[in-house]
Amino acid sequence: MFDAVVIGAGVVGAMAARELTKNGMKVCVLERENDVAMGATKANSAIVHAGFDAKEGSLKAELNVKGSVMMEQVAKELGVKYKRNGSLVIGFNEEDKKTVEELYERGTKNGVKNLEVIDRARLKEIEPNIGDGAICALYAPTGAIICPYELTLAAIGNAMDNGAELKCNFEVSAIEKTDNGYKVYSGEDFVEAEIVINAAGLYSDTIASMIGDNSFKVTPRRGEYILLDRECGNLTSHTIFRTPSKMGKGILVSPTVDGNLLTGPTSVNIEDKEDKDTTAEGFAHIIKETFENVNNVPFNKTITSFCGLRAAGDTGDFIITSPSKGFINLAGIESPGLSASPAIAKKVTDMLKEQGYTLEENKDFNPIREPMHGFKDLSVEEKNEIIKKDKTFGRIICRCETVTEGEILRAIRTNPRPSDLDGVKRRTRAQMGRCQGGFCSPYIMELLAKENNISIEEVTKSGSGSIMITGKTKDAQ
Amino acid sequence: MTDLVIIGGGPAGMSAAVAAYEAGIRDILILERDNSLGGILQQCIHNGFGLHKFGQELTGPEYAWKYEEKVKELNIPYKLNTMVLDITSDKVITATNATDGVFCIQAKAVILAMGCRERSKGALNIPGSRPAGIYSAGTAQKLVNMKGYMPGKNVVILGSGDIGLIMARRMTLEGAKVHAVCELMPYSGGLARNIEQCLNDFNIPLKLSHTVTKIHGKGRVEAVTISKVDENRKPIPGTEEFIPCDTLLLSVGLIPENELSKSADVTLDRITGGAVVDQNRQTSAEGIFACGNVLHVHDLVDFVSDEAEIAGKAAADYINGRVDEKTNVTIKTDGKVRYTVPQVITSKKDVTVYFRVADVFRNAKITVSGNGEVLLSKKKPKLAPGEMESIKLKKELFENCSEITFALEV
Numbered sequence: 001m002f003d004a005v006v007i008g009a010g011v012v013g014a015m016a017a018r019e020l021t022k023n024g025m026k027v028c029v030l031e032r033e034n035d036v037a038m039g040a041t042k043a044n045s046a047i048v049h050a051g052f053d054a055k056e057g058s059l060k061a062e063l064n065v066k067g068s069v070m071m072e073q074v075a076k077e078l079g080v081k082y083k084r085n086g087s088l089v090i091g092f093n094e095e096d097k098k099t100v101e102e103l104y105e106r107g108t109k110n111g112v113k114n115l116e117v118i119d120r121a122r123l124k125e126i127e128p129n130i131g132d133g134a135i136c137a138l139y140a141p142t143g144a145i146i147c148p149y150e151l152t153l154a155a156i157g158n159a160m161d162n163g164a165e166l167k168c169n170f171e172v173s174a175i176e177k178t179d180n181g182y183k184v185y186s187g188e189d190f191v192e193a194e195i196v197i198n199a200a201g202l203y204s205d206t207i208a209s210m211i212g213d214n215s216f217k218v219t220p221r222r223g224e225y226i227l228l229d230r231e232c233g234n235l236t237s238h239t240i241f242r243t244p245s246k247m248g249k250g251i252l253v254s255p256t257v258d259g260n261l262l263t264g265p266t267s268v269n270i271e272d273k274e275d276k277d278t279t280a281e282g283f284a285h286i287i288k289e290t291f292e293n294v295n296n297v298p299f300n301k302t303i304t305s306f307c308g309l310r311a312a313g314d315t316g317d318f319i320i321t322s323p324s325k326g327f328i329n330l331a332g333i334e335s336p337g338l339s340a341s342p343a344i345a346k347k348v349t350d351m352l353k354e355q356g357y358t359l360e361e362n363k364d365f366n367p368i369r370e371p372m373h374g375f376k377d378l379s380v381e382e383k384n385e386i387i388k389k390d391k392t393f394g395r396i397i398c399r400c401e402t403v404t405e406g407e408i409l410r411a412i413r414t415n416p417r418p419s420d421l422d423g424v425k426r427r428t429r430a431q432m433g434r435c436q437g438g439f440c441s442p443y444i445m446e447l448l449a450k451e452n453n454i455s456i457e458e459v460t461k462s463g464s465g466s467i468m469i470t471g472k473t474k475d476a477q
Numbered sequence: 478m479t480d481l482v483i484i485g486g487g488p489a490g491m492s493a494a495v496a497a498y499e500a501g502i503r504d505i506l507i508l509e510r511d512n513s514l515g516g517i518l519q520q521c522i523h524n525g526f527g528l529h530k531f532g533q534e535l536t537g538p539e540y541a542w543k544y545e546e547k548v549k550e551l552n553i554p555y556k557l558n559t560m561v562l563d564i565t566s567d568k569v570i571t572a573t574n575a576t577d578g579v580f581c582i583q584a585k586a587v588i589l590a591m592g593c594r595e596r597s598k599g600a601l602n603i604p605g606s607r608p609a610g611i612y613s614a615g616t617a618q619k620l621v622n623m624k625g626y627m628p629g630k631n632v633v634i635l636g637s638g639d640i641g642l643i644m645a646r647r648m649t650l651e652g653a654k655v656h657a658v659c660e661l662m663p664y665s666g667g668l669a670r671n672i673e674q675c676l677n678d679f680n681i682p683l684k685l686s687h688t689v690t691k692i693h694g695k696g697r698v699e700a701v702t703i704s705k706v707d708e709n710r711k712p713i714p715g716t717e718e719f720i721p722c723d724t725l726l727l728s729v730g731l732i733p734e735n736e737l738s739k740s741a742d743v744t745l746d747r748i749t750g751g752a753v754v755d756q757n758r759q760t761s762a763e764g765i766f767a768c769g770n771v772l773h774v775h776d777l778v779d780f781v782s783d784e785a786e787i788a789g790k791a792a793a794d795y796i797n798g799r800v801d802e803k804t805n806v807t808i809k810t811d812g813k814v815r816y817t818v819p820q821v822i823t824s825k826k827d828v829t830v831y832f833r834v835a836d837v838f839r840n841a842k843i844t845v846s847g848n849g850e851v852l853l854s855k856k857k858p859k860l861a862p863g864e865m866e867s868i869k870l871k872k873e874l875f876e877n878c879s880e881i882t883f884a885l886e887v
Contacts, residue, residue: 279604383578387573392575474651
């Protein structure tokens with residue numbers, strides 16, 4: 001019996017799980033995939049928004065502004081890279097200019113600090129590669145960037161280090177109300193808890209309906225991205241948005257905390273919650289708008305492209321409700337969900353207190369988690385200190401991102417433990433560079449097989465069905 | 478201080494080391510990231526290596542062994558499992574391995590011989606899903622030939638580069654079914670002999686002017702859609718063909734691995750992706766030389782060895798302070814000739830210029846001109862991007878030029 005079960009190990013579920021653990025609760029996180037951060041968390045714009053976008057008075061506005069302020073501290077505790085690089089919303093014509101001014105007004109009402117409307121001269125000064133057509137911009141110096149799956153891994157890992165449990169490959173199939181809480185089933189298997197936090201992303205409507213709450217619907221919104229080589233990461237220093245129109249926010253261009261350049265997303269509502277296909281039309285759209293935003297983006301330096309499905313609710317706002325005592329929906333958490341996630345977690349504990357649950361701070365809770373990568377940024381002396389104790393840190397496995405064997409082994413042995421190649425990639429950046437694992441994936445497959453005590457044929461790229469090897473060669477048989 | 482540090486112990490690094498040794502340099506260190514010398518040759522277990530250099534058909538490991546034996550015989554020092562992290566323009570090398578940790582070496586001269594890597598799937602923006610079962614041909618080759626693992630059973634190959642062709646045959650021999658090799662261009666970038674011996678002999682269809690337009694499958698590749706492309710390489714609607722398969726191998730180009738060259742501020746050539754060099758294979762950074770596939774991608778390892786010998790000998794001359802009579806001639810190209818190596822001539826001596834053409838040309842005439850007149854011309858019945866060409870220039874020919882142009886008359 002747990003105090004609380006969190007359904008969904010995306011950033012929202014992870015931050016909630018950590019917050020509940022911090023508040024003395026025995027927490028179990030249920031995830032249907034083979035790893036955490038596998039839904040919208042894995043594939044989004046990686047932005048901590050300043051908070052000027054959402055309509056004043058909305059939950060989105062309130063939690064974004066609060067979350068954005070909290071994020072720096074959270075990132076510090078969790079050893080996650082965070083950079084306050086500032087963001088720009090650029091306008092190309094008079095109509096856009098009006099929108100920029102409206103955003104300024106709205107942001108100021110939302111409580112965003114230090115907003116400024118700037119002209120082309122100033123824009124060009126702070127962002128020299130800005131597109132030739134940009135005439136003005138909203139400048140939000142508090143905008144920041146973070147890696148969403150790194151944050152999620154760290155939050156879950158930290159919660160686990162403090163006693164939380166994680167069950168992967170646990171797809172919730174039914175929920176039963178009991179006298180003192182809920183029984184959450186995956187087929188025959190079940191977990192019992194007093195409290196259920198529904199952070200199931202795209203499927204949060206399905207989960208809610210399991211206890212009879214059919215009050216909202218979540219629609220997948222396709223967002224495709226193109227990621228460029230680290231040598232392009234300094235093409236812009238700010239995150240560059242276009243003014244939002246009826247068609248959505250448009251394509252942004254942003255450096256990432258790991259030094260790549262990210263462009264996207266497209267924005268198309270679709271039906272199928274599993275359809276993460278990229279499209280030729282999507283790529284064309286990203287490339288066209290990127291060229292307007294920033295000059296000379298070298299798309300021949302593309303290292304990968306991907307598609308995420310955002311969980312868009314049907315109310316226009318986050319859906320944070322409690323349809324039944326001890327059951328909280330965290331649904332429709334689309335953008336600015338990542339930015340708001342620390343504040344959403346805080347809101348969960350507040351709601352539970354209001355419902356009469358006792359939350360007592362866990363005095364033994366250690367909020368600190370050691371950073372999982374970044375060995376390459378240490379000084380020669382610091383590196384040699386570590387290599388002296390553990391030789392595997394002297395051996396580079398991933399050439400492109402200079403990741404050592406020691407870091408990979410450490411990641412495989414650290415909560416939440418990865419069981420597939422993509423899991424190692426998200427934890428260490430090995431295979432995430434320009435050769436995309438061409439050189440290092442065979443080595444990592446062997447490390448995973450050895451560490452997890454499985455055969456090489458059982459090693460997967462990303463969980464069920466995604467085997468890497470179909471058998472042995474004639475000689476090896 | 479070390480006289481000569483060579484980055485990479487593949488065919489280029491080893492033959493450069495041997496050449497430098499034979500030119501009198503003794504204080505040499507080869508740094509190799511893998512666990513043996515030989516580089517990519519170790520996984521190239523097919524034959525066809527060494528015809529030019531040794532007059533016999535060797536396998537990759539056999540060819541590598543010829544040089545490895547020499548390196549060992551001459552007691553040229555090398556460090557394995559050692560990754561170079563940084564090179565500065567004043568030739569300080571930072572490297573790491575499990576025994577020495579992170580260490581720095583000041584070199585008098587450096588030879589860059591890091592080889593190349595394969596262009597990845599990511600660079601192609603192929604629409605569809607991102608399942609397991611998509612490998613670059615070289616990764617598949619490593620798995621099959623070095624590890625004894627089969628990456629799949631039903632294979633489609635995109636790109637007809639030599640590694641893709643070799644792997645079509647290799648996978649077939651190991652019992653897999655290769656359904657097609659698709660090539661975006663109207664011609665193959667691979668060697669003619671490989672098309673004959675690896676595809677035609679096994680009835681594997683080569684689909685020219687075709688590309689993969691969608692990848693299907695959730696966990697593992699389940700199928701690919703291929704389409705015919707028009708003369709602008711754009712897919713033609715209505716030509717889609719759905720091929721069920723569990724594996725997509727990519728052989729879509731090789732990229733010289735010049736990240737370290739960039740850290741040393743070496744000027745790179747936009748076309749080759751390698752350093753801009755003179756006839757000695759010296760880069761824009763004094764005392765830093767480059768050879769092999771890190772300089773430009775070669776078709777045959779024999780030519781890599783030749784080039785590395787030039788660099789090794791030149792590095793020895795540099796260390797010993799020997800200099801030739803200087804000149805400064807820039808070599809330009811007309812676009813039909815895509816690039817030349819070297820790109821500049823800095824000393825008054827005979828030079829062999831290597832080059833590649835941009836398309837398939839028949840009955841063409843290569844001309845070398847300077848100061849408004851044709852200095853040299855040579856007729857060729859057939860030229861193709863996949864086959865490297867060369868022309869020897871006597872020093873008298875370019876003596877009075879500051880610029881010469883390689884062009885093609887068709």
